[in-house]
Amino acid sequence: MTVTIDSTDPRSAKALALLARAHTWTHGTRKSDGLSFAIVPGSTPGTTYMVSELGCTCPDANRRGVRCKHQVAYRLWTIQQNAAGSQPAAPADDLGLCTDAELAETMLQIKAKHLVRDAELAERAAYKARLRAELGLVEEAA
Numbered sequence: 001m002t003v004t005i006d007s008t009d010p011r012s013a014k015a016l017a018l019l020a021r022a023h024t025w026t027h028g029t030r031k032s033d034g035l036s037f038a039i040v041p042g043s044t045p046g047t048t049y050m051v052s053e054l055g056c057t058c059p060d061a062n063r064r065g066v067r068c069k070h071q072v073a074y075r076l077w078t079i080q081q082n083a084a085g086s087q088p089a090a091p092a093d094d095l096g097l098c099t100d101a102e103l104a105e106t107m108l109q110i111k112a113k114h115l116v117r118d119a120e121l122a123e124r125a126a127y128k129a130r131l132r133a134e135l136g137l138v139e140e141a142a
């Protein structure tokens with residue numbers, strides 16, 4: 001698979017941003033056919049996608065039939081791993097060989113984890129906004 005990074009293509013920029021967070025992906029190998037894959041968090045809260053050399057489960061890949069940012073990021077990651085002289089980084093989480101049922105279960109667990117994280121981030125952002133508003137009031141009163 002040839003992968004092209006185009007500075008005018010927003011998908012390329014998003015793929016590079018995803019690649020920068022590759023250490024958070026969960027990797028595995030599907031037991032039924034030996035397919036290596038990664039479970040990648042989606043940009044929409046609570047979404048996770050399974051991406052491999054064969055494709056991706058995201059709407060961009062499935063509805064629009066394009067090579068999505070996940071596939072580009074995954075391809076770049078595999079190039080990075082195979083680069084001569086490079087020390088392959090141990091993935092943060094590796095499922096090893098897993099059945100389709102184990103994969104589905106893991107994706108649900110990751111989705112739940114991301115929902116909790118997204119809720120915490122939203123809570124923190126709301127708290128900061130409240131704090132800023134309060135500080136703003138204090139400054140006005142002084």
Ligand SMILES: [Zn+2]
Nearest residue numbers: 056058068070
């Ligand atoms: Zn995708």
